[in-house]
Structures are given as structure tokens and as C-alpha cells.
Amino acid sequence: MILKKALNNNVVLAEEEDAQEVIATGNGIAFNLKPGDTIDERKITKLFVVKTQDLSTKLADLLKDVKMECIEIADEIVEYARPRLAGDISDYIYLALIDHISFAIERHERGTPIENRFLWEIKRFYREEFAIGKHALEMIRNRINITFDENEAGFIALHFVNARLDNQKLDLTLKTSRVIKDIMDIVKYHFNVEFDEDSWNYNRFVTHLKFFAQRLFAHESADPQYMNLFEDLKIKFPEEHRCVQKIGVYVNKQFEQKLTNDEMMYLMIHISRLVNRTEN
Numbered sequence: 001m002i003l004k005k006a007l008n009n010n011v012v013l014a015e016e017e018d019a020q021e022v023i024a025t026g027n028g029i030a031f032n033l034k035p036g037d038t039i040d041e042r043k044i045t046k047l048f049v050v051k052t053q054d055l056s057t058k059l060a061d062l063l064k065d066v067k068m069e070c071i072e073i074a075d076e077i078v079e080y081a082r083p084r085l086a087g088d089i090s091d092y093i094y095l096a097l098i099d100h101i102s103f104a105i106e107r108h109e110r111g112t113p114i115e116n117r118f119l120w121e122i123k124r125f126y127r128e129e130f131a132i133g134k135h136a137l138e139m140i141r142n143r144i145n146i147t148f149d150e151n152e153a154g155f156i157a158l159h160f161v162n163a164r165l166d167n168q169k170l171d172l173t174l175k176t177s178r179v180i181k182d183i184m185d186i187v188k189y190h191f192n193v194e195f196d197e198d199s200w201n202y203n204r205f206v207t208h209l210k211f212f213a214q215r216l217f218a219h220e221s222a223d224p225q226y227m228n229l230f231e232d233l234k235i236k237f238p239e240e241h242r243c244v245q246k247i248g249v250y251v252n253k254q255f256e257q258k259l260t261n262d263e264m265m266y267l268m269i270h271i272s273r274l275v276n277r278t279e280n
Contacts, residue, residue, distance in 0.1 A: 027045070059094070062098060077136045125173075176213040180213065187275070230265040
């Protein structure tokens, strides 16, 4: 492996025998070397195979300015995550994690934590990624003796979500999650209950709200079928109907749309199952 450029004493841009460009890291890997010299491969701790010029440039710019421990921790987290997450993970995860960990350490040293506004959604809808984020915090604590709270676990989880989805899908997922949380809050505060988030009725309601949110974004509505049943349910479930009216106000305010009677009926049924089982 031939040195092309030393980014710092621990990070180099190199070329393998097959002319594949790589970025190699390792303590003192570039010490006393100049371009064209052979690299001692025993010093390499991590090898990044550069598939695009864009990734090469961004990695090079990032790695030359971060501590070696941030690179090693990010690599350990990715190696832990790969067998636990289905599907491909973009190589840009290294960029995201190294940069995030470096910045998180800086914020910790300054005493300026950041609240994760999407923590509720991440914990409930990306449980695998959040579990990886929590394990990553243990890795960080064991490695550099810094303890982060679950806000950071959520940020790390979100990087893995992003690495598996394109930005458009991620944006839609987060908007959907926000609608679900808002409606769940309306129901929770209306009935003054706490939900069993592992229950069948809770998860069935979440599934309904996912499709409900998608219809909102697409400006679609459920086909009108059960007008008579809706009128009956208004009488049978008066408190659920009042709750759904609040949801209707929220939908109208946020999306400038009105709930159809069928949408209200489905919501009443799900809410009745959810709160009655919760109260019991």
C-alpha cells in the first residue's frame, strides 16, 4: 500500500496494489513517511474503501481534524450494528458518526447538551436502531469515561435510520411520527391515561395512525361507507367522539383538512379499545 497523502500523523490517503484508493487510520501511521512510500500495514486499525470522490473528499476533510478515539469508537459502533440491522447501511454512516461523536464530546466538555426533539418517535418506531444507540453509549463510556443520556442514543439511532433510508423517505417518516405523537397526546390528555405501549390495542392504533397520516399527506380520505354506524357510535361513545373532535381541530389547523365521518368513526373505535383496556 502506497502513501498518496498524509492527512495527519494518524490518517492517510493511500493506494492499494489494484489502484483502489483508500483512507487508512492508525496511530502514527504516517510518521516519517512521504508520498510514494510504502505504508506499514501492521499499523492500520481501520481501512475505508473509497467508492466515490465525494465520499473520499468528505472523509478526508473530517478525519484530519478529529481525535483518533472518535474514529475508533465510530468503527466499533458500525461493526456492532451491521449484523443487527437488516439491509444495507450506507458508508456515509462513518462520516455521520465520527462527526457526531466528536461534536458530542465537545458539547459535553462545554456543558451544552442538546435535546433530541424526535426522541419519542425514535424510541417507539426505530427500536432496533435505538437499542444500538444505547449500546453505543456504553461503548463510549467504557472507552473515554463520558456518560451521555438517551438524547444522544436517539441521535446515534437516527444516523442509522438515515443511513438506511433516502432523505425523502426519512422526512416522510419523521412527519408521520410527529402526527402519531400529537394525536396520541390528544387522546392521553383527554382521557388522562397512560398507555401500555406493548399492548396489542396500542400498536393497532399506531398502525392505523400511520396510514391515517399518509392519507393526510396525500390529501386522501377514507371512502364514505358507514354513515349510519357513525351516528350510532356518536351516541354510544360520546367521550371518544369529543376526543375525535379535538383531533379534527388539530388536523384542520395543521393540514387545512377536515376529517370525514368515516375517519372519525375509525378513530372512535380505536380510541375506545385503547382507553377502555388501559383503564381496566
